[in-house]
Amino acid sequence: MTATPRLKPSCSHEDGIVSSQRTLLVFCVYVVPENTRNKANKAPVDLSFISHFKKLYPQDTKLLCGDFNSQHVAWGYKQCSPRGRRIMQDASEYRLTLLNAPQTHTRLVQTARKADTSPDLTWSTRPQLFRWEVLDDCMGSDHFPILIHFRTGYANTKKPDATTRLSHITHWDKYREFLQQQPPAKNIDRLVSQLCAAKRKATRNLRVPFDHPEPERHLLSLWNRRLRILAQYRRSGHAAHHKARLRKIQRTIEEYTTTLASDRWMVICESMNGQAYTSKVRAMLRSLFGQRKTYNGAARVALGEGISAQELAEQVTQVFFPQTSHPTDTTYQKDESSEDSEPLNSPFTMLELEHALQHANARSTPGADGVCVAHLRNMPFEHKRALLEEFNRIWDAGILPSTWTFSVVKPFPKPGKPPHTLSNFRPTSLTLA
Numbered sequence: 001m002t003a004t005p006r007l008k009p010s011c012s013h014e015d016g017i018v019s020s021q022r023t024l025l026v027f028c029v030y031v032v033p034e035n036t037r038n039k040a041n042k043a044p045v046d047l048s049f050i051s052h053f054k055k056l057y058p059q060d061t062k063l064l065c066g067d068f069n070s071q072h073v074a075w076g077y078k079q080c081s082p083r084g085r086r087i088m089q090d091a092s093e094y095r096l097t098l099l100n101a102p103q104t105h106t107r108l109v110q111t112a113r114k115a116d117t118s119p120d121l122t123w124s125t126r127p128q129l130f131r132w133e134v135l136d137d138c139m140g141s142d143h144f145p146i147l148i149h150f151r152t153g154y155a156n157t158k159k160p161d162a163t164t165r166l167s168h169i170t171h172w173d174k175y176r177e178f179l180q181q182q183p184p185a186k187n188i189d190r191l192v193s194q195l196c197a198a199k200r201k202a203t204r205n206l207r208v209p210f211d212h213p214e215p216e217r218h219l220l221s222l223w224n225r226r227l228r229i230l231a232q233y234r235r236s237g238h239a240a241h242h243k244a245r246l247r248k249i250q251r252t253i254e255e256y257t258t259t260l261a262s263d264r265w266m267v268i269c270e271s272m273n274g275q276a277y278t279s280k281v282r283a284m285l286r287s288l289f290g291q292r293k294t295y296n297g298a299a300r301v302a303l304g305e306g307i308s309a310q311e312l313a314e315q316v317t318q319v320f321f322p323q324t325s326h327p328t329d330t331t332y333q334k335d336e337s338s339e340d341s342e343p344l345n346s347p348f349t350m351l352e353l354e355h356a357l358q359h360a361n362a363r364s365t366p367g368a369d370g371v372c373v374a375h376l377r378n379m380p381f382e383h384k385r386a387l388l389e390e391f392n393r394i395w396d397a398g399i400l401p402s403t404w405t406f407s408v409v410k411p412f413p414k415p416g417k418p419p420h421t422l423s424n425f426r427p428t429s430l431t432l433a
Helices: 049-056 082-093 172-180 188-202 217-235 240-272 279-288 297-305 309-320 350-359 373-377 381-397
Strands: 010-018 023-031 061-067 120-124 130-134 146-150 164-170 203-209 408-413 425-430
Touching: 023 049, 049 061, 061 146, 120 130, 120 146, 172 188, 188 203, 188 373, 188 381, 217 240, 297 309, 309 408, 350 373, 350 381
Parallel strands: 023 061
Antiparallel strands: 010 023, 061 120, 130 146, 164 203, 408 425
């Protein structure tokens, strides 16, 4: 609601955040700059509405933040304007403490040979409850984002809901570079260990919100380049050529973001293939309506049943892999052995390996080793040849490695079924790549 009608040169809004202890009143203020043609904008700022709310909420915390467009040495300026002195006087009268760090600027100046300014101020009646922080990236604006961390004063014993997921971005040039630093191993297990070590070195892990798409590597590269140019622009005293570079990279990012969003949407539309009633379409519609997919369904079932993870695993075994008490011997009819000279028994070739890697499902979930199809595709030629030799050796011996017979079984909810019982899940076996 509007805090007071007497703030002609500014506007203010008041919001309340209710905790179990007391109320936090947040006032968002904007003061029109003084250097405007309208004489009414040069009127002094009136903060007397603070006293009104102090009478209504004497024991509650007040937080005043916004763009005050006033100069004072207390928040980083070299001089004090009349409006700045009036704001400082009113703040002292109403016992407001400034949270700003004087040496930290909040606005990026667009004019050469001028220093950054600090028009964005944050005041509070209880500064010990807050931590004030300014981010280094203004994200295309001329004001830097400000983070205000609030300490409630009591321990929260409830585990918060997960709002982010872990995303992995692999730099394939670095991945191949790490692999080429050592010769490929002659054993399949050691070769997989080399791939995993190179993957860890060349992979960047990011926390992204559940409702955000996967980060795109080229877009991240453009954004990192923009941050470097922004740092050069600030260090150079806002030089004109750095400003031009900053605007150019910003336009490039905007154009690439628009193109990327359009391309991703077209890929989604093409994947439907004219079928409007598939599970993929229903999942997309649920996502558009804000209905999240079920994460960690096994833990939800265990929590609902009030059992431990071990007890749940035993129930899963009985539901998904039932075993009879008296298994019977099964006799399989063996095919007649064929000659080694026949084409089916000939060793695999590099062309067949490349064809299999290129046509494999790159979106499949990796197994216990963490190696996916993309890591096999991007191996150097020497490592692909070593992998091919291991395939042919195992093919000739007819004995699979023990790691190839191990799989991780994860339950996924069936479409349209409530994820509360095990019968509404389907088991999915994750094997090695």
